[in-house]
Amino acid sequence: MKNKKEIFAGIVIIGNEILSGRTVDTNTSTLSIWLNSLGIKVQEVKTIPDIEKTIITTVNEFRKRFDYVFTSGGIGPTHDDITSASVSKVFNMEYGPHKEAYKILESYYKPGEFTEGRQKMAHMPMKANLILNPSSGAPGFYVENVFCLPGVPSILKSMLGDINNKLIGGQPILTNTLNLRTVESEIAKNLSNVQDNFNDIDIGSYPFFKAGKLGVSIVLRGTDQTKLNNCKSEIIAFVKEKKIEIVDRD
């Protein structure tokens, strides 16, 4: 499935709140959809606790394995926010107040409100590049191919616009979905045959329950629209032959 043009990313979700089950991680989905649109494929996601050694090991592993690494979480002002300090160690870069970040935050807050607690948000690898935060002031940062973003989903989302032009993407990954009124076992063999004919299309099959009825979503993913169309036609052919209802499709 891999060709030379493919560009891969890894995501590191940092935070005990995800591992305890308290919070459902939606940042993976946000990042993946956005990266796909830039032609970058997410190859692996690791969710790890707020432990310095684990963060360092994971980021180090990922930055070597993937073209881009995105971390989410742990860049706030409290004691459990240790991502910035840990990533400094990954790059042997001094951790301290970042000049530009300090200026941004100083002017973001009213005079006298840029307290010691808030100043911690300007602490990061001192030579990092900033990622601007249009929601709440405190910037994220990147060093080489590692991009560090906050854990709060709405803030993370608002910061992606500032990264867009910093990534070298590939061919955008296109998606086509066919929703069928059937069960997986009914179409498994035919689908497998179609997959054999299209090596560079990913065919996924996902059962769903909608309005009390069972169905299967067939999701086709690839970078070549013509191949995607041909693959879809082959599926529609056996679907019609089997008199399976197409519920809706895009």
Place this chain on the structure above:
Amino acid sequence: MKNKKEIFAGIVIIGNEILSGRTVDTNTSTLSIWLNSLGIKVQEVKTIPDIEKTIITTVNEFRKRFDYVFTSGGIGPTHDDITSASVSKVFNMEYGPHKEAYKILESYYKPGEFTEGRQKMAHMPMKANLILNPSSGAPGFYVENVFCLPGVPSILKSMLGDINNKLIGGQPILTNTLNLRTVESEIAKNLSNVQDNFNDIDIGSYPFFKAGKLGVSIVLRGTDQTKLNNCKSEIIAFVKEKKIEIVDRD
């Protein structure tokens, strides 16, 4: 933070639909909350694509590192469901129709409806132990400390009851939450001091936006209720001193 009594689990989420962003993974949260109630702590989650080699490597790594491993996804009847075959290879166990699973599915379907496609759901490591599925018939399975569950959240959830008595848990992990009308930077220093006094309590700090207002949830986690109470009292003490409003708490 680690003591000898702690029991750790790792979760492997298998499926391109999570990595493409199409589906938000909720199984991690379901599994983590359930495992915490049994005194088992989730230490890492890896989300990986439907690639045999990756599944084998990851499961092999996890089963050595953690007391228990849970996989989610890839045990259905279609071509992209390759978890069962991959896990067979992990244990050098023959992959084929599992006698007991075959019987269960044969009697689950009406005569003539146990088609070839459906029979694939009885294919797994042939000497695996089954995990019963009260929702849709097709069982999951476990070999040694590796438990393989489906990806559909409602079905996964319904199967946990059959695993409860198969795990040796530890002391249940207790949680206490304090919701404060403040911002993190306001309490960061005090919170850090309290954390220093309680080594075996995990104190997490999570900003929230509710009804247009900012707040911070302080989440305390540990196995000793007395220590948890003492830790909470110390937090309440500085919260009162600072005249911060407690929004609600459990």
